[in-house]
Amino acid sequence: xxxxxxxxxxxxxxxxxxxxxxxxxxxxxxVIIACVTTPANVWWPYAxxxxxxLIIANASRLPFSYLLTRMLVVAPFVLVVAVCVPFMHGAxxxxxxxxxxxxQGGLLVLWNVAAKALISVSCLILLxxxxxxxDLMHGFERxxxxxxxxxVAAFMYRYIxxxxxxxERMKRARDSRNFRxxxxxxxxxxxxxxxxxxxRSQERAERVYQAMSARGFDGSFPRWKETHMHxxxxxFMGIITATxxxxxxxxxxx
Amino acid sequence: xxxFAREYxxxxxxxEYSYPDGTKALRGVDLKIRRNETVAIMxxxxxxxxxxxxxxxxxxxxxxxKVEVMGIEVNKKNMRKVRDIVGLVxxxxxxxxxxxxxxxxxxxxxxxxxxxxxxxxxxxxxxxxWVGMEGSEQRSPHHMSFGEKKRISVAxxxxxxxxxxxxxxxxxxxxxxxxxxxxxxxxxxxxxxxxVTHDLGMARELCDRVVLMDKGLIVADGRPSATLSDxxxxxxHGLI
Numbered sequence: 001x002x003x004x005x006x007x008x009x010x011x012x013x014x015x016x017x018x019x020x021x022x023x024x025x026x027x028x029x030x031v032i033i034a035c036v037t038t039p040a041n042v043w044w045p046y047a048x049x050x051x052x053x054l055i056i057a058n059a060s061r062l063p064f065s066y067l068l069t070r071m072l073v074v075a076p077f078v079l080v081v082a083v084c085v086p087f088m089h090g091a092x093x094x095x096x097x098x099x100x101x102x103x104q105g106g107l108l109v110l111w112n113v114a115a116k117a118l119i120s121v122s123c124l125i126l127l128x129x130x131x132x133x134x135d136l137m138h139g140f141e142r143x144x145x146x147x148x149x150x151x152v153a154a155f156m157y158r159y160i161x162x163x164x165x166x167x168e169r170m171k172r173a174r175d176s177r178n179f180r181x182x183x184x185x186x187x188x189x190x191x192x193x194x195x196x197x198x199x200r201s202q203e204r205a206e207r208v209y210q211a212m213s214a215r216g217f218d219g220s221f222p223r224w225k226e227t228h229m230h231x232x233x234x235x236f237m238g239i240i241t242a243t244x245x246x247x248x249x250x251x252x253x254x
Numbered sequence: 255x256x257x258f259a260r261e262y263x264x265x266x267x268x269x270e271y272s273y274p275d276g277t278k279a280l281r282g283v284d285l286k287i288r289r290n291e292t293v294a295i296m297x298x299x300x301x302x303x304x305x306x307x308x309x310x311x312x313x314x315x316x317x318x319x320k321v322e323v324m325g326i327e328v329n330k331k332n333m334r335k336v337r338d339i340v341g342l343v344x345x346x347x348x349x350x351x352x353x354x355x356x357x358x359x360x361x362x363x364x365x366x367x368x369x370x371x372x373x374x375x376x377x378x379x380x381x382x383x384w385v386g387m388e389g390s391e392q393r394s395p396h397h398m399s400f401g402e403k404k405r406i407s408v409a410x411x412x413x414x415x416x417x418x419x420x421x422x423x424x425x426x427x428x429x430x431x432x433x434x435x436x437x438x439x440x441x442x443x444x445x446x447x448x449x450v451t452h453d454l455g456m457a458r459e460l461c462d463r464v465v466l467m468d469k470g471l472i473v474a475d476g477r478p479s480a481t482l483s484d485x486x487x488x489x490x491h492g493l494i
């Protein structure tokens with residue numbers, strides 16, 4: 001079975017793809033941090049962050065339709081907040097919308113969540129879609145992210161699709177025997193499937209570890225890939241980080 | 255002259271092994287495999303073939319008995335040396351290949367051997383050339399076909415330059431063309447080769463010797479022409 005990898009556009013060629021993963025990681029995390037710490041009642045810094053995201057997205061030559069689809073992951077969270085807005089009692093004038101009314105404070109919360117979520121998630125999508133996963137993990141390691149985290153992430157990336165395949169095969173075998181998991185009493189069958197998936201994964205983990213030990217693995221991952229930051233990497237990192245932080249700091253001074 | 259101890263690639267004396275749940279998988283196995291021999295280990299499911307294979311480089315260690323590899327006893331102290339000598343190719347390539355790229359996976363063993371970066375690169379390209387997968391360094395193993403994954407699995411072990419190559423069901427689940435190509439590949443590899451398999455045709459074609467196992471014991475050991483034409487024996491142990 002074929003799957004969409006989270007880094008399926010990471011082999012495109014563009015100025016953004018060519019950058020060192022460390023430069024991209026630092027610059028985009030700077031935008032995220034600046035964004036999530038900016039107070040919601042000033043809107044123009046958000047315009048700066050959004051502009052940065054749009055500029056990078058445009059330079060990366062990623063299809064916009066792809067970016068938009070990926071951004072939908074934040075929709076449920078924003079939706080939950082949106083549903084709650086009429087029940088929030090915030091400051092400011094109240095707007096009557098017929099059956100319910102909303103306060104300006106409530107809308108501000110919605111705007112806050114939506115803007116921050118969208119910008120942060122776009123940054124992460126840009127990072128993961130313009131960098132091959134392996135390079136990204138190496139980049140994080142070079143930034144002294146503990147190897148434990150990068151290793152767990154790398155294994156997850158490698159094996160999640162195998163687990164999805166296994167689940168899919170189980171589901172097919174189950175459905176060919178005319179199972180319709182619609183009712184509450186079917187929950188037992190689903191529970192068994194989850195349990196058996198868990199056991200299979202654990203057994204696989206055991207075998208993977210054996211195969212690694214057979215090749216002399218002793219608990220520490222060897223490294224050998226060395227990359228260097230060049231002028232464009234420094235420039236990208238400097239300009240993006242500086243712009244994002246400038247937007248954030250000006251708000252602070254006012 | 256080769257010193258006596260190094261005459262055998264693998265020397266196993268009275269090996270017993272029980273799984274944690276108490277199931278006896280090996281009940282006193284004696285096996286000596288000469289250097290540069292190609293040996294098939296055959297037998298029905300649950301005979302203990304794979305369990306035995308896991309003892310060749312100390313992934314499992316028996317509750318009693320002795321395993322020697324090139325005259326070196328397999329124990330905690332010698333583990334690194336033993337795993338440099340014995341390469342193990344697992345049955346499911348998805349167990350063997352865990353890295354995001356082929357290059358990293360093939361380099362994993364050589365890096366654990368603490369080779370210099372240049373020698374690692376050299377070992378990677380040499381191993382990939384051996385299995386006919388040159389130029390696939392940057393590909394992701396998950397995107398590959400089963401046959402390709404299998405080849406890469408072998409490359410990850412060949413990159414460590416083992417003197418003894420152990421393969422668990424190397425051609426199971428392969429289509430006939432893939433199987434054929436794989437047999438040709440195994441044929442040209444040098445050194446001691448131990449193949450765990452159900453495939454009678456492969457054993458006949460590749461091996462100098464067939465070791466037949468059942469219920470944790472070796473029940474027959476001899477030339478393929480003799481062992482594999484004994485229909486009563488094969489039928490008794492579930493191979494036909």
